Amino acid sequence: MDMGSRYGVRGGAAPLGDLPLARTKIDYDVAARADGGLIDRLLDDPATRVVLVDRGLVAVPRGLSSSTPAALACAEDPAAPRPDAAAPMHEVGLSFMSGPSARSVAEVSGALVVYLGIERFGDTGVSYLALDVTRVGGASVLPDQASCDWVELRSLAPCASVRDAGLATSAIAVCAWHDRQRFCPYCGFPVRPTLSGWAQACTNPEDADRLLFPRIEPAVITAIVDDRDRLLLQHNCAWRPSFYSVSAGFVEAGESLERAVRREALEEVGIELDEVGYLGSQPWPFPASIMLGFRARARTTDIHVDGDEVEAARWFTREELGRAIACGEVEPAGRASIARHMIEQWYGGPLECL
Numbered sequence: 001m002d003m004g005s006r007y008g009v010r011g012g013a014a015p016l017g018d019l020p021l022a023r024t025k026i027d028y029d030v031a032a033r034a035d036g037g038l039i040d041r042l043l044d045d046p047a048t049r050v051v052l053v054d055r056g057l058v059a060v061p062r063g064l065s066s067s068t069p070a071a072l073a074c075a076e077d078p079a080a081p082r083p084d085a086a087a088p089m090h091e092v093g094l095s096f097m098s099g100p101s102a103r104s105v106a107e108v109s110g111a112l113v114v115y116l117g118i119e120r121f122g123d124t125g126v127s128y129l130a131l132d133v134t135r136v137g138g139a140s141v142l143p144d145q146a147s148c149d150w151v152e153l154r155s156l157a158p159c160a161s162v163r164d165a166g167l168a169t170s171a172i173a174v175c176a177w178h179d180r181q182r183f184c185p186y187c188g189f190p191v192r193p194t195l196s197g198w199a200q201a202c203t204n205p206e207d208a209d210r211l212l213f214p215r216i217e218p219a220v221i222t223a224i225v226d227d228r229d230r231l232l233l234q235h236n237c238a239w240r241p242s243f244y245s246v247s248a249g250f251v252e253a254g255e256s257l258e259r260a261v262r263r264e265a266l267e268e269v270g271i272e273l274d275e276v277g278y279l280g281s282q283p284w285p286f287p288a289s290i291m292l293g294f295r296a297r298a299r300t301t302d303i304h305v306d307g308d309e310v311e312a313a314r315w316f317t318r319e320e321l322g323r324a325i326a327c328g329e330v331e332p333a334g335r336a337s338i339a340r341h342m343i344e345q346w347y348g349g350p351l352e353c354l
Ligand SMILES: [Zn+2]
Pocket: 184, 185, 186, 187, 188, 189, 202, 203, 204, 207, 210
């Protein structure tokens, strides 16, 4: 670690590297989505590979994660260990079903099918679908369900290949939207999937041409440093006791990203910001966010937490943070999060957790 390097805000600020949920090798093949027969043909093709989704989880082969099934399982309870706390360091791949096998499930159950795109190899390629059984009885409608484990995206992504991380992120994001939005927000009629699962059509004859697309909720997240190159970390009231992270919040209607960055810092910790620079982004489909990462120089250093959302905040030198993590006083954001990568970029290397 180069302790002498200053954490730049503008000019020379390195972008974040490959974020776990921002990676993909799949061509979205958007132009093909309008082909109404596409999914049908792919379900007939034994070469089609189908990602399985159930209630926001994806299937991995049983055994690959057998040593840590609990760690890979979904942790909805905020007081439970974070999903990736004990995720394996070895690579875990997705479990795929063939096109014809997925067809028999979809035809019997009515499960949602979405075209995820194609992995190209020169003139050929492998096509991918997602099959979401959330609304049709869950994994019980699948044959051989005992042969897979169901894992949370935040657990899987840091230890998945680029291809599988991208497939899982797309599948979870688009399936979560269908699960959440079942009626037209304009007229209240039921909706049906269209454009190979990437849009919904309203079923009201008087609103028949209305197409609905997934709404993404932008959130800004900011690594704030002071003139001594210390990083500000905060503990929010809703988090586990030792969990600390950087400032984050949703963008308000009609607000620019930069203004949201400054507002959140002032509201949550009473810090005025000087320069603000963009770092990178990654989707965060829990259920529909995209996290936009910034770094900023603090104009002031006196901390005033709002006491409502943020309970505590403090400035850390690199040595102080390293010690606090080593002794368990501070638990940093999980490995899948952009926050973790932002903190590690400032720190100058991986954070060694207990
Ligand atoms: Zn409608």
